[in-house]
Amino acid sequence: MSNEGTTLYLGAFVDELVRSGLKHMVVSPGSRSTPIAVLAAEHPDLKIWIQIDERSAAFFALGLAKSSRQPVALLCTSGTAAANYYPAIAEANLSRVPLVVLTADRPHELRGVGAPQTIDQLGMYGSHAKWFMEMPLPEAAPAMLRHARVTASRAMMTAGTAPAGVVHLNFPLREPLLPNLDHPQLFADARRDNSQAYTAVAEAQAGLSEAVLQQLAAELSATRKGLIVCGPHDDPRFAERVIQLAELLQYPIIADPLSQLRSGAHSKRLIIDSYDAFLRIDSIVEELQPDVLLRFGAMPVSKPLLLYMSKHEQAKHIVVDEAGWRDPTLLVAARVMAEPAIFCEQLAAKLGQERKGDANADSAWLKRWQQLQLSSQEVLTEAAAAEAAGGLFEGSVVYQLQQLMNRHSTLFVGNSMPIRDVDSFWRTDDKGIRMMANRGANGIDGLVSTAMGVSAMQRGTVLLLGDLSFYHDLNGLLGAKLHGLDLTIVIVNNDGGGIFSFLPQAQLPNHFETLFGTPIGLDYEHAAKLYGGQFQRVYSWAQFQQAFQQAQASGGLQMIELPTDRAVNVELHRSIWPKLAERLAAES
Amino acid sequence: MSNEGTTLYLGAFVDELVRSGLKHMVVSPGSRSTPIAVLAAEHPDLKIWIQIDERSAAFFALGLAKSSRQPVALLCTSGTAAANYYPAIAEANLSRVPLVVLTADRPHELRGVGAPQTIDQLGMYGSHAKWFMEMPLPEAAPAMLRHARVTASRAMMTAGTAPAGVVHLNFPLREPLLPNLDHPQLFADARRDNSQAYTAVAEAQAGLSEAVLQQLAAELSATRKGLIVCGPHDDPRFAERVIQLAELLQYPIIADPLSQLRSGAHSKRLIIDSYDAFLRIDSIVEELQPDVLLRFGAMPVSKPLLLYMSKHEQAKHIVVDEAGWRDPTLLVAARVMAEPAIFCEQLAAKLGQERKGDANADSAWLKRWQQLQLSSQEVLTEAAAAEAAGGLFEGSVVYQLQQLMNRHSTLFVGNSMPIRDVDSFWRTDDKGIRMMANRGANGIDGLVSTAMGVSAMQRGTVLLLGDLSFYHDLNGLLGAKLHGLDLTIVIVNNDGGGIFSFLPQAQLPNHFETLFGTPIGLDYEHAAKLYGGQFQRVYSWAQFQQAFQQAQASGGLQMIELPTDRAVNVELHRSIWPKLAERLAAES
Incomplete structure (x- = not known):
């Protein structure tokens, strides 16, 4: 009869998820997790990924x-298996x-007594999990089947x-760990x-009160030197709406590559995508004194932007965020929980309604941002x-990808240098390319x-990353x-x-290569062979274009490696900023 | 001057470690960890492993x-880097x-506010760390330099x-993160x-009181049917001493492969290494009723042994362990904290002193165990x-390795099947081979x-593991x-x-291969090429012998793959137990 508990309790739980x-459930093989794995595999409406x-x-x-943008489940057996989830859990949480x-x-009765594959799993992800629950031993009693369904429903609601x-x-x-798949009450x-769901969950969309809206509208429409800062944010409704708002206020929009504002059918008139370049120039940071900063999304990638925002403490920093606290400048004066x-x-x-949104028309402030944007873009x-002398410039791969990628495809960007290069070199376009990263x-x-998971949902996914990642x-x-x-x-391979x-x-000089440069000298062609992928190493952009088109046409696992040189790359990056400063100085 | 704090506080900390x-310190590259990494690399008496x-x-x-058998330090940067340590930390703890x-x-000031590469690291390993401490911001004040040294000393003491x-x-x-390596007070x-150490730590070796010793000696010498069970334990002093004790009591010693009792110069007269085989036979489990079980080390690998111990609740189970609680049988009647x-x-x-240790001489109990051992061994x-028909038998690789491995070399054994095969098929020898595993x-x-870390300390290390591991x-x-x-x-590769x-x-049948069999079909020859190793795939034991000798002679990274078949292997394993039962039945 304990088998009945396993079958019906866990069956109800899986069914209610x-x-x-x-x-989708991603399952890693193991013995202790057998009943949940088998029931999940048996469920007709759940896809299992091993x-x-x-x-x-x-x-x-x-x-x-x-x-x-939907909850996904993970299942593993007991022991260190669960500890391997920790990095992704920390990322998912943030x-x-x-x-x-x-x-x-x-x-x-087998915990903490030296039984095999047993570690303390209670609350093992600490503050990185929103909700932890120790489940009961499976039982088929009606109250327990209710508990299984309610907990599954609650888990989905809480995660989402x-x-x-x-x-x-x-x-x-x-x-015994095997459920009875022939049980007539299963699922x-x-x-x-x-x-039907056991507990239907309807999520309210909290609107702001009339009073708050009125006050904000009055304040912002009276402020000419405003700036909208959009960090990483992935809501497909957002682009059109923030642009409509910006048009009414005539505020420039600082658009992080992960804001989804750089690529799409929406108007680009107010979008600034080259701030990371011109905000490196002290005189421009000094000149562009905002009165209000209206911020959406997570923190943008750009360090010059962060320093710019941090410097202008006289501005009113407003953060619009439905939850959490994302502001390393420590300057936010108003938080809108929306x-x-x-x-x-x-x-x-x-x-x-109130002002027809033309108070800020012909804003010199906006024009100045637009002018800086235009010159910097060029x-x-x-x-x-x-074609840089001395080797492939890592920034160029972003330019090339932007030309080559298909409309409505997805670019997943690695951390460290790739996301910074995308920030610097991905210009606005109308291709509707979704930009993703683990930020x-x-x-x-x-x-x-992560990119592999994305590729399972979206055709034409491209991952750009460095060799150590x-x-x-x-x-x-x-x-x-x-x-x-x-x-x-x-793969941008600067070893x-x-x-x-x-x-x-x-x-x-004594410790740099050992501790930081850390060349590992791997020939990734062997990795491609190990996993049945195609590998191409390219030495020119013409070769890259050909390789990329071939990769996209062939499908499957495709790897293109660009060998670059760390020292040359730093020089090439650093050669841009004086050129830009010179050009902007000449124009002002 | 904050640079002076970084230099002197962290310098004192590293120096005192x-x-x-x-x-040894194992360092992963990162920016935030720069001062500790650089100071560690600069320290003349510390080896850095990247x-x-x-x-x-x-x-x-x-x-x-x-x-x-000494503490080793790990250093990483902030963020998910630290979460990647979790599996090894859980293993090290247990x-x-x-x-x-x-x-x-x-x-x-940059925590919990969306700053990059920042996760909640306070107590992030939960109950898996013995001691967690949030350090202060580095300062060069004399009291803080004392704090750095005391904390380093305490960390080493607590870990060890x-x-x-x-x-x-x-x-x-x-x-700024760069320390001043020219500071005259550094280290x-x-x-x-x-x-000299700032705080010299002398560890006492707690002895048992005369009263406890006397009682135990009286009890054990009056008990003829006793059994010493030695699980995983890695103290080089242990083998000789437990054998001396067993000789006095005339108790057989059940020796897990990780007890270090199966291989070495010590006497093997009382060592039982084939219990996993004969304790599968119900009539023998029934027959061998112990009165006392004296246990050392962690839980042995063998499931038949666990079931045997669990079945005999009438026996007095005594565990000798200096700390912790390792007993999934839940039958321990006496714990000796030593x-x-x-x-x-x-x-x-x-x-x-008291009995000259001959009370149990000519013990029929011991003779029966020795007889079972001898027959089962054969x-x-x-x-x-x-040479099995139908493919390589996975148990044979253990037999072959035992013949081939050099004296005083180390065998690191993988979990799942390899450690069970070593348990079944590694017989006692005098080679002094150290057996290690993550148990x-x-x-x-x-x-x-882990085996790579062992190989950095011990010449001639061999790792035996399955393809999924x-x-x-x-x-x-x-x-x-x-x-x-x-x-x-x-690599035992049964895909x-x-x-x-x-x-x-x-x-x-519907879910087995998908959820449990999980063939991944990788050709590991490519992995060898990726990492600059040699690879040999062998199909017979003659080929294996040659490959192994060649590998040991060449040094470096050597991989030998044995393709096996899961179904054939189960059959070959299962064909042994009836043969053994028949033989033992014929003898009794």
Whole structure:
């Protein structure tokens, strides 16, 4: 009869996850997790993705969830398996990606007494999980079947609502571990028919009160020198709405590459994409004194932008964010707890009603930003489009990708240098390319697996990353082989940690290469062969174009490596800024 | 002047780790950790090991620490880097391996506010670390330099004393991050000369009181049917002493392969190494009713042994363990809180004084165990030495390795099937081969890296593991390339999770291969090429012998793959037990 408990309790739990909207579960093989794995595989409406390495499994789930904007479940056996989830959980927590983590555990009588594959799993993800629950031993009593359904529903709700994040449920499981797949009550709910959720969850969209809206509308429309700063944010409704708001206020929009504002059908008139370049110039930072900064999304990538914002403490810093606290400048004077898209719509409506939004027309402030944008764009594009002497310039790969990528495809960008190069060199376009990255904790880990998860949901996904990040998550390549996924990986291989050459650490001749440069000298062609991928190494942009088109046409796992030189690359980057300063000085 | 704080505070900390006995630090590259990394690299008496992937870095450190039986330090930057340490930390905690984990962090004003590469690192390893401390911002004030030295000393003491385990210190660090390597006070201690520790730590060896010894001696010498059970334990003093005790009591010694009792110069007269085979036979379990079980070390690998111990609740179960609680049978009637080697010495002395230790001579009980051992050994050796029809038998690789391995070399054994095969098929010998494994949490993760860490300390290390474990930690191979290490890896490749074919899950035809068999079909020859290793795939034991000798002679990173078949292997294993039962039945 304990088998009946296992079958019906866990069956109800899995079934209710699905009724609450779960479509994907990433499973790593193991014995203790057997009943949940088997029931999940048996459920007709759940897709199972197998991944052997739990670290990769968790990042793969992160990619699925980021891409679909829906909770995804993870399942592993007891022991260190669960500890391998930790990096992806930390990332999901900070980047607000909904994950429902299910860990199998030994029952209580086998915990802490030296039983095999048993570690303390209670609350093992600490503050990185939004909600942890130790589940009971499975039982088939009616009250317990209700508990299974309510907990599944609650897990999905908790993971998915703002700020989205990680739920961890730990399941003590006793032998026998095999469920009875022939049980007539399996996946049946005594109270409901087979399609309805046990607890339907309707999420309210909190609107701002009339008083707050009125005050903000009055304040902003009276402020000419305003700036909208859009950091990483991935709501497809947002672009049109923030632009409508900006038009009414005539504020320039600083658009981080992950704001989804750089690429799309929307108007680009107010979008500034080259701030990272011109905000490196002290006189311009000095000149551009804002009165208000209206911020959406996570912190932008650009350090010059951060320094610019931090410097202007006289401005009123307003953050619109539905939850959390994302402001390393420590200068925020007003926090609006609202969903950005709804906020923009409400405020635009209010401004439209009251002022027709023309108070700031012909704003000299806006024109100055637009002029800087135009000139900087030209200098940056010229640098990125050129064939540099001395080797491939890493910035150019971004320019090339922007030309080559298909409309409505996805670019997943690695951390460290690639995201900074995308910030510098990806100009606005109308291709509607979705830009993704792991910018919660900005790790160089798990990038292959996350992009692999994205590729499972979105055709034509391209991953751009450096050689150390690629090495860190080589195991993620197995996903393409096991699941027949299409992913084109562009590896910028400067044989080491390229970013450190830009930092003060480069001044340490005795320790630099050992501790920071860290060349590892791997020939990734062998990695491609190991995982059944195609590999092309290119030495010119003409070769890159050909390789990229071939990769996209062939599908499957495709890798294109660009060998670059760290020292040359720093020089090429650094040669741009004086040119830009000169040009802007000549214009002012 | 904040630079002086960074230099002197962290310099004192690093210096005191070294004065307290630290010899190795495994460092992963990063920016925030710069001052500690640079000071560690600058310290003349500390060896730095670079490893890019923090998960591999932590297991590599685990291998160094297991092998040397001394604390080893880990250093990483802020963010998910630190989360990658978690699996090895969970393993180190349970297998009592001393690690001092140093994580760099943003300073307080940049925490929880969306600053890059910043996760909540306070107590992030939960109950898996013995001691966590949030460090202060570095300061050069005399009281703070004392604090740095005392904390370093305390960290080393805490990690190293029973039960050894993990200490986690989190360092908030502000820019500028570069220390001043020319500072005249660097690594100098105002109070002491340059060789002495700031706080010398002398560890007492707790002896048992006369009363307890007397009672135990009386009890045991009056009990003829006693059994000594030695689980994983790695104290070089232990073998001789437990054998001396067993001789006095005339008790057979059940010797797990990780007890270090199967291989060495000591007497094997009382050692039973084939219990896993004959304790599968119900009538023998029934027959062998012990009155006392005297247990040392962690839980043995053998499930038949566990079931045997659990069945005999009438016996007095005594556990000798200096700390912790390792007993999933839940039958322990007496716990002796003592170091096993010291306990054996004290008790043997007491028995020797009082009874000359001959009360149990000519014990029928012992003779029966010895007879079962002898017959089982023969059947097992015959099975392992045979050339099986239908493919390579996985048990035979253990037999072959035992013939081929050099005296005083080290065998690191993977979890899942390899450790069980070693348990079944490694017979006692006098080669003094050290047997190691990760049996704290028994994970299939991190095995390559752990063995790589061991190989850095011990010449002639051999790793035996399955193909899924090998895949899980391919990244660990980089260690051999970066540090020029010698490791011979024997990969039993049955293309999937071999152990599941032995479990009830094998009864699920619809889901078995997807969820449990999980073939991944990788050709590891490409992995060898990627990391600059040699690869040989062998199809017969003659080929294996040649390949192994060639690998050992060449040095460097050597991989030998044995393709096996999961179904054939289960059959070959299962064909042994009826043969053994028949033979033993015929003898009784």
